[in-house]
Amino acid sequence: MSVSNNTQTSNAPLGDGGKNWANDGSRNAILSAIKNNQPQNSSLPVIENYPQPFTDVAEKYKTVLESIGGAVHEIKNYDEAINIINEQFKGAARIITVNETFASIAELYQSGKDAHLLEDVDVAIINAHFGIAENGSVWITENIIKERVLPFICQHLVVLLDKKNIVPTMHDAYNLIGDKDYGFATFIAGPSKTADIEQSLVLGAHGPKTMTVFLLHAE
């Protein structure tokens, strides 16, 4: 069967939003079997606001991110970040950014191009919405990275985070996220890693080999 993206075959409507696809029979059988077998309602618990044993969220964030292989620099302005990036990634052939402030040292990303063209990016400089102290991660949504694969395909990831925007736990994170809409979003905590070979930790599995977070606190 040969079908291009928009062609419809006899029993397989492929258009976006086409509900169910050629197997309504299994759907109803599965749902009715579940309905017959599911126990009496058990109510949802309340998620409490757990007090945390740390008070300095930025300090906690830094300690945790460093413990999972990330690097943290506290900066007062973007010029400091530019200097550190210039120093740290001296030999980088392709630095790309979605933040205009860094256009002097990096190629400004143009949306709408084939994502595969990002394959040779050495350094990607992106913004994050907020960070989470308990696990060192940052929250990133599709609209601020422009291309989903960008923070994964680059060899090194640089993230700009406002020091004010660090919350203690994942519960706080989801309170901030609320019911906001996005196509894709992710928590990133440190460089990509694996320990699949004899439990030896190796940084740089498929994604970035390093992650550097700049914590901006303007005076």
Place this chain on the structure above:
Amino acid sequence: MTYQNKFHNHNSPLQGAGAADHATLSGQFNKDEARVNWHDETLWWIRQKRDKAAHNIPEWEQLRETASQIKNNVLSNLSEYLAQFEDQVTMNGAIVHWAADAKEHNEIILSIIKQHNETRLVKSKSMLTEECHLNEHLKANGIEVIDTDLGERIVQLANEPPSHIVLPCIHWKKEEIGELFHQQLGTPEGNADPQFLTHAARLHLREKFLTRKIAITGVNFAIAETGEFVVCTNEGNADMGAHLADIHIACMGIEKIIPQRKHLGVFLRLLARSATGQPVTTYSSHFKKPRNHQKLHIVLVDNGRSKQLGREDFRNSLKCIRCAACFNTCPVYRRSGGHSYHTAIAGPIGSILAPNLDMKQYADLPFASTLCGSCSNVCPVKIDIHQQLYKWRQVLVQQGHAPVSKKIAMKGMAVTLSNPSLYKTAGKAGRWFVKHLSFITNNKLNPWYKQREMPEAPRQSFSEWYKRNKKGKPPAPKGE
């Protein structure tokens, strides 16, 4: 030992399921004592990392309880949540498919691949696709599947199934991986450095990410409220595959549903800490809508789950979030290896899931446990795993699926225990045999003697001792 030898030793336990039971397959694993010790100690080390991570969270036990209650709510409203999820997914522009069993799951995926005229794809970790034997089905239909998780790629190159759901090649030594990569990927002979080998795999797999148009991923959590799903990895392989592919197919068991986005806060705090002791996985990616011009398919799979939901004693096994904490703590798993369970999901949780699918084939698994209860103690969603293992034993015996050697022994035991004089005589005879003819028990025909020394037999039974003492007689002198 080269990887070929190793492969022949392990020879496709999944395909050969039914032929050899847990005890036999453990016996094969136990032949290499150094490997068993390494396996045992490494998994215990991961268990300790889990403890450390858990103890850093003062509210850990409350989190477990909350997670357990959320999952109880999910099981009691599963049909409603699935219908809600389907509506939301459809509104998000993705396509939902329903598969009653493994066969239908595999057929749906094959038909999507064929519709797009593709013959190759990348796949990140999905235990569901292992459960359904998707790779074998696609291969038989001329489709090339590249597993992109490093551990899964290693076992795939060796033509083996994973032996652990989080650490797929925990049974492999780095020298063997070096040899495997030398033969399959052309790395220099004798190089077994994990850093070097990981980098070689990175280059090898990057080419696959860039050239494959279809990516299959698993699903860790699916949110009824929003129709999004979350995939957790450390390597970034699910994201590399999905964000570069024209077609993303996500496969999930129907029990992966959770009601609301905010519930992720609870589960993401528990998952990685329970699994490896990390505060969170490197990536927790939330997929809600397809990219422009991308197709996103979500396959919802039952495959016995709705049936398990109807088994009151066993339904809460469906709360599992696949962290493998129960594997790492289990004294039997650590010393018998994942392949001895001859099912996609090994360990204590696998042993209570598998009999639901096939009681006859997996009748041995609930007996592959000491019932020590450690699995239940570490479970982040509080599944009563050891109690279910015990209950499955009773169901299996009642249904006539008990292993043959156990049936004979149990019958003999029942006769002896119901007959006081036979019990006394048997006890005397037993003590005499163990003392004077110890080879009768200490031999290879007695499975209990494996890796054990028999205790010294007491000179008298308790009832003999009691009779003497009751009448005021001194106990038998030493050296009698």
